[in-house]
Amino acid sequence: MIAALSDKRLLIVTGKGGVGKTTVSAALALESARSGKRTLVCEVNTKERVTQLLGKPEVGPEVTSLEENLWAVNVRPEEAMREYALMVLKFESIYSAVFENRVVRYFLRFIPSLQELVLLGKILYHLREKRSDGSFRFDRIIIDAPATGHAITFLSVPQVIIDTVPPGAMSSDAAWMRDLLVDRNTTAAVLVSLPEELPVNETLELHQALVARVKMTPQLVVLNGFIAERFTDEDAATGSELAKELMHGHQGRAKLSQASRATLSKLGLPVVTVPRIFSPDFGRAAIEQVVRALGDPT
Amino acid sequence: MSSPIRDAMANSDVLLTVGSGGVGKTTIAATLALRAAMEGTGSMVCTIDPAKRLANALGLEALGNKEARIPDETFAAAGLLPRAPMHAMMLDIKRSWDDLVERRAPADKREKILNNRFYQALSTALAGSQEYIAMEKMWELHEQGKYPLLVVDTPPTAHALDFLDAPNRILDFLDNDAAKWLLTPALAAGKFGLKLFNLGGSYVAKTISRFTGTETLQQLADFMLNITSLTDSFRERAHQTRELLQAPSTAFVLVTGPMLERIDEAVYFHTLLQQNKMRVAAVVVNRIHAPVPPQLWDEVARMSGPLQAKLEQTLKENDLLATQDAKGIQRLRELCAPTPLVLVPRFELDVHDLKAVWETSRYLWGEARVDAAKPAR
Numbered sequence: 001m002i003a004a005l006s007d008k009r010l011l012i013v014t015g016k017g018g019v020g021k022t023t024v025s026a027a028l029a030l031e032s033a034r035s036g037k038r039t040l041v042c043e044v045n046t047k048e049r050v051t052q053l054l055g056k057p058e059v060g061p062e063v064t065s066l067e068e069n070l071w072a073v074n075v076r077p078e079e080a081m082r083e084y085a086l087m088v089l090k091f092e093s094i095y096s097a098v099f100e101n102r103v104v105r106y107f108l109r110f111i112p113s114l115q116e117l118v119l120l121g122k123i124l125y126h127l128r129e130k131r132s133d134g135s136f137r138f139d140r141i142i143i144d145a146p147a148t149g150h151a152i153t154f155l156s157v158p159q160v161i162i163d164t165v166p167p168g169a170m171s172s173d174a175a176w177m178r179d180l181l182v183d184r185n186t187t188a189a190v191l192v193s194l195p196e197e198l199p200v201n202e203t204l205e206l207h208q209a210l211v212a213r214v215k216m217t218p219q220l221v222v223l224n225g226f227i228a229e230r231f232t233d234e235d236a237a238t239g240s241e242l243a244k245e246l247m248h249g250h251q252g253r254a255k256l257s258q259a260s261r262a263t264l265s266k267l268g269l270p271v272v273t274v275p276r277i278f279s280p281d282f283g284r285a286a287i288e289q290v291v292r293a294l295g296d297p298t
Numbered sequence: 299m300s301s302p303i304r305d306a307m308a309n310s311d312v313l314l315t316v317g318s319g320g321v322g323k324t325t326i327a328a329t330l331a332l333r334a335a336m337e338g339t340g341s342m343v344c345t346i347d348p349a350k351r352l353a354n355a356l357g358l359e360a361l362g363n364k365e366a367r368i369p370d371e372t373f374a375a376a377g378l379l380p381r382a383p384m385h386a387m388m389l390d391i392k393r394s395w396d397d398l399v400e401r402r403a404p405a406d407k408r409e410k411i412l413n414n415r416f417y418q419a420l421s422t423a424l425a426g427s428q429e430y431i432a433m434e435k436m437w438e439l440h441e442q443g444k445y446p447l448l449v450v451d452t453p454p455t456a457h458a459l460d461f462l463d464a465p466n467r468i469l470d471f472l473d474n475d476a477a478k479w480l481l482t483p484a485l486a487a488g489k490f491g492l493k494l495f496n497l498g499g500s501y502v503a504k505t506i507s508r509f510t511g512t513e514t515l516q517q518l519a520d521f522m523l524n525i526t527s528l529t530d531s532f533r534e535r536a537h538q539t540r541e542l543l544q545a546p547s548t549a550f551v552l553v554t555g556p557m558l559e560r561i562d563e564a565v566y567f568h569t570l571l572q573q574n575k576m577r578v579a580a581v582v583v584n585r586i587h588a589p590v591p592p593q594l595w596d597e598v599a600r601m602s603g604p605l606q607a608k609l610e611q612t613l614k615e616n617d618l619l620a621t622q623d624a625k626g627i628q629r630l631r632e633l634c635a636p637t638p639l640v641l642v643p644r645f646e647l648d649v650h651d652l653k654a655v656w657e658t659s660r661y662l663w664g665e666a667r668v669d670a671a672k673p674a675r
Binding site: 016017018019047049147148163164199230231235238239240242243246247250278279280 | 318319320321415416418555557559560562591593594597598601605608609611612613614615616618619621622
């Protein structure tokens, strides 16, 4: 595992929409499991993609084993709400009597951010969960978090609740969640970016927001889709106009990749590059390539 | 040449760009507004949190929550001479909510609402609040009638078409049967407190309290009591917004990328829009990888040495991307028929100056096409 992450138990993978968060989450999870850590990879109320990338059937909202040391789950609000309520209320019968009441449903729906709280709560609960021998059920949890704006909202929820909701079961749960998220010894945010201007700028803004608003500590940048230099200027002066155009295009993308890495380095975090992967069916084989790139930082 | 976008613009006074995050929706919105202005139709593009470079390109750097005209110098610098003014604004969510409360709430309720912790969560963090305020703004700008064409860039949504549902969700909050049942006796009595929850069933109230803390219910109740003064205007607005979205003079431009995972989302959006009786003028497939020109294969085949290997590798990569995109486009065409597709190539650099926006508009206008013979620059 990449040095910056090797002792972290909770990895939160985020970035602009479409930069490859799920790809990076899947690769980190595979690598973590192979290093012998019992690893759970979580998607948050979304169309499930991690399992497909790993070449496995969908798992849905139940924590399911994929292969040795690797589990996956797609947390969804209905199930998480039920689990959370049962934890607080202890009895199934009370749950049905109360939570299936239309007035209660109404209130729960509008208590700000309760849905996000239970989603996050379920994931973080698994981080604290122990086996009968006292060891943790999962050594490491990787969250394939929502994209930038939604990620900030999602990760700020414990703090919003602490600020909004007076003392009670909900706010005390929010407090331990907040403490866990900001604990830099346990938790690391991983920022995924692409070598293009807008995603790079958004990564800088996301870093700023995570530090300032969520008080989290990002510890790694993954620059996905990196294009290495291929053509020299001499090359690019040969051939027909079309050939030159092709080479100039490639040179431009390679230059942008370099420049993006330089800009992202200003954050003062390690920047790992993952080469652009050309694969007709982006699946397990592609993820293995990403694992190799992550394991062999250039 | 005909173009579905051109037709839509001729027949509409409101265009909304919709789609998932990261597909270039904001750029397409700006492109539509620019093109309209160039063609002589005054336009306004209303965006939420646009990429900074695009904002700069439009000369919007110093702008807050108000409408501004793009200065002539900005156009002149790009060599453009619009025949009608183009305006733009960036929507500030919190400010817009505060404005709304200040405008609509009775004087004695304003401060109470603005200071309530639930209001603060509602106006900043609550899912749907961005979407709601964007719809409000759309309606307001349309009502003012200052702009012959209004282009509204919808917020990037995590969950499909949140913005369609947002006004209803806010209404649901205020106008729900359950809420009425809880509030009515209190309104009649002219006071409100936990007593009400005793009326409503102490067992239920007690159990919710275990969950949220007792005070939460009290505060939520206070908030609701105050914000109820806005219910009628919310209800009226939700109704009007819906009508505007379904009006024959309103059209949607669905923006997507050509990758398969984006295509599935786009098809889903398309289905939902149609179910909601909203008119989709076109699906814009943005950032398409152009196919490799055949003569380039021939040229490379005649070469030798390391450069040939490198070029061949590059052609294979580009060909793979173009083939994948073509597959995605084919799928989209089948699943969204008969809605027309408009293809926009991938440009070597991000589109962030007016010149590039103008170049993009030529594809929307049908003046340029993604062409197999020549890759886009």
